[in-house]
Amino acid sequence: xxxxxxxxxxxxxxxxxxxxxxxxxxLPSSGSVLELASGSxxxxxxxxxxxxxxxxxxxxxxxxxxxxxxQRRLEAGLANLREPLDIDAAGARWPAxxxxxxxxxxxxxxxxxxxxxxxxxxxxxxxxxxxGLYLYGPFARQGWTTAPxxxxxxRSLRARNPHWGLRALEDVTALAETHGLALxxxxxxxxxxxxxxxxxx
Numbered sequence: 001x002x003x004x005x006x007x008x009x010x011x012x013x014x015x016x017x018x019x020x021x022x023x024x025x026x027l028p029s030s031g032s033v034l035e036l037a038s039g040s041x042x043x044x045x046x047x048x049x050x051x052x053x054x055x056x057x058x059x060x061x062x063x064x065x066x067x068x069x070x071q072r073r074l075e076a077g078l079a080n081l082r083e084p085l086d087i088d089a090a091g092a093r094w095p096a097x098x099x100x101x102x103x104x105x106x107x108x109x110x111x112x113x114x115x116x117x118x119x120x121x122x123x124x125x126x127x128x129x130x131x132g133l134y135l136y137g138p139f140a141r142q143g144w145t146t147a148p149x150x151x152x153x154x155r156s157l158r159a160r161n162p163h164w165g166l167r168a169l170e171d172v173t174a175l176a177e178t179h180g181l182a183l184x185x186x187x188x189x190x191x192x193x194x195x196x197x198x199x200x201x
Contacts, residue, residue, distance in 0.1 A: 005067040007040035011106065014191065016046050019105065019136055022187050022195045026132060027051055031100030034126065035059060036089050036119065037107040041069030047103075048081040055080050057099070059087035090118035098128045105136045108172065109154075112163035116175060124179030124200065133181055133198040136189070139169040147192040169196065 027033070030053050035044045038058035048056040058069045058081070069084040087094060089107065102123045108116050123133045138150050150166060157164040173183045181198040189195055 005064070005071045007065065007068040009040045009042055012040070012042040012046075015105075015136070015189070015193070016043065018189050019043070019195065020047065020050055022189075023047065023051070023103075023134065026101075026134060026185075026197055027054060028100050029053055031055070032057060032097070033101040033103055034095070034099040035103045035105075036087060037104060037111075038069055038084060039065050039106075041065070041072040041084070043105055044069070044103075045072050045076055045078070045081060048078045049076070052078075052080055054100075055082065057082045057085065057095075059085040061086060061088040061091075088118070089122065090115040092118075092122075094122045094126055097126065098131075099126050100128055100131050102127060102131075102133045104134070107137070108135065108139075108167045109137055109157060110164050112161075113167075116167060116172060120172075120175050120179045120181060123176075123198075124181055127181075127200040129200055131200050132184075133176070133200075135172070135194075135196040135198075137193055138166050139172070139194050139196070140166045141169045150192050169194070172196070173198075 032055045034057045036059055038044050038060045041058060044056050044058040060066050066084040073081050154166045176198050180200055182201050184199050185197040187195040
């Protein structure tokens with residue numbers, strides 16, 4: 001029997017429908033979507049099923065994650081879900097292709113700031129004019145009381161790695177603007193998360 005390479009994310013069953021509901025309001029009716037840090041591949045497979053007129057390109061720098069995505073893709077048999085690419089958000093080696101949307105879920109707080117810098121720089125390069133960047137996850141915000149659970153989560157992240165932690169939405173927005181990405185919408189989500197949408201002017 002071949003090995004089971006599928007990984008699972010404990011957050012996926014909880015957040016897939018709330019995220020999909022927001023994406024349904026933001027995604028174009030056709031085009032291509034690049035997902036960064038696809039992890040287990042559960043989100044991108046779910047979205048490829050829901051938004052079948054879009055072509056979905058998963059990616060992850062970790063070989064185990066790409067193996068999981070590849071197995072899920074093979075089992076699902078979705079024509080609009082491509083083979084996963086090896087993309088490190090912090091790196092300069094991104095596809096030469098242009099995308100209508102870039103999606104990144106639950107990455108910024110478990111990666112060093114250089115990953116956020118690479119995400120915005122890469123997104124600014126590969127998005128078409130008018131294209132969108134969608135972020136999901138926990139953020140800190142000035143003048144907004146962050147939930148105690150998020151503060152505890154931030155402390156635990158920084159204890160594991162001093163380069164991790166919740167990012168201030170204002171810092172992320174300012175960084176995005178330096179790469180031609182303008183903040184358009186912020187949606188409060190369950191479990192003290194945010195959906196954040198930028199567009200390339």
